[in-house]
Amino acid sequence: MFLGIDIGNTNIVYGIFSGGEWLPQIRVETSLHKNASDYERHLRSEFLEQDIKKDQIQQVVISSVVPGITNTIEEMVHLFLGVQPFLLKPKNIRQLQLGIQNPSEIGSDLVANALAAVHKFKQACIVVDFGTALTFTVINDKQKILGVSIAPGIKTAMKALSSNTAQLPEIPLVLPDSAIGKNTVHAIQAGILVGYVGMVEHMIKEIKKEMPTDTKIIATGGLSSVLKPLAILFDEIDLHLTLKGLKIYGENYPLY
Missing domain, CATH: 3.30.420.40 (ATPase, nucleotide binding domain)
Incomplete structure (x- = not known):
């Protein structure tokens, strides 16, 4: 499975690609006041609700237009999924x-x-x-x-x-x-x-x-x-x- 994370000014959107299709998007309000554990608990709950096994996530790519929260989400990915995420950088x-x-x-x-x-x-x-x-x-x-x-x-x-x-x-x-x-x-x-x-x-x-x-x-x-x-x-x-x-x-x- 692939997990894309789009960090926007209003919402963070999680998109999972599995079996040739995109699963329903997961959204959470973007907040600089939340830490990695807060975001981890929310994503864990959504995975349980949609019966998504975290061990099946093989790759994570992040886009962020909110620099103050990027490291928090990267930490959350490590904490919850144990995966090294790629951060999209336009110059690359x-x-x-x-x-x-x-x-x-x-x-x-x-x-x-x-x-x-x-x-x-x-x-x-x-x-x-x-x-x-x-x-x-x-x-x-x-x-x-x-x-x-x-x-x-x-x-x-x-x-x-x-x-x-x-x-x-x-x-x-x-x-x-x-x-x-x-x-x-x-x-x-x-x-x-x-x-x-x-x-x-x-x-x-x-x-x-x-x-x-x-x-x-x-x-x-x-x-x-x-x-x-x-x-x-x-x-x-x-x-x-x-x-x-x-x-x-x-x-x-x-x-x-």
Whole structure:
């Protein structure tokens, strides 16, 4: 079995590949206040619930955009699985060129996305990741990451709006039928969710002006299915894209 660990600003996602398929993802909130034992207890409980035998995990690859927690998760892997994890580092990926000014600044999750996209399609790609941030990673037909565009993610935008509004109710992530809000919840859904549809459409349109006509558009991230009108823009929606990139990295670019 392969275990990919995607450490994001909001959640840590564990993905296990077994028997030719991905098992249901395991998620836990990212917290700098937890230690390795805390994360170990959570993962142990999830393994028991899903009847996963820890001795079957043969390889672990980690992507982290939260440096303050990386060592904690590496320690947890040692503690629970007794496995030496690989840490994805963009500079070690020979297949992808990094055409950006400061390669050390690009998130390893975005590089994993790009690696999985070009590995499958072998042509120019735009990867739209609906996570804590909404990101557009652009790869040309020479397998070179040209750059990234970043906007606040949907939940991030909603949180920013509600943090200074004491009486604002919890807003369901449901795209409304009308762009004209009739109450507070509807108004915010319209402003943010309908607004994000327009933003994503426009961003893809503008990026494609600088790309070949046969560029593939791939969506990933936990909220990629919320904005249903965007589905026709995507050649593929793959919730496991980052994890697939970690698996490819582990198979081809191990760190010794």
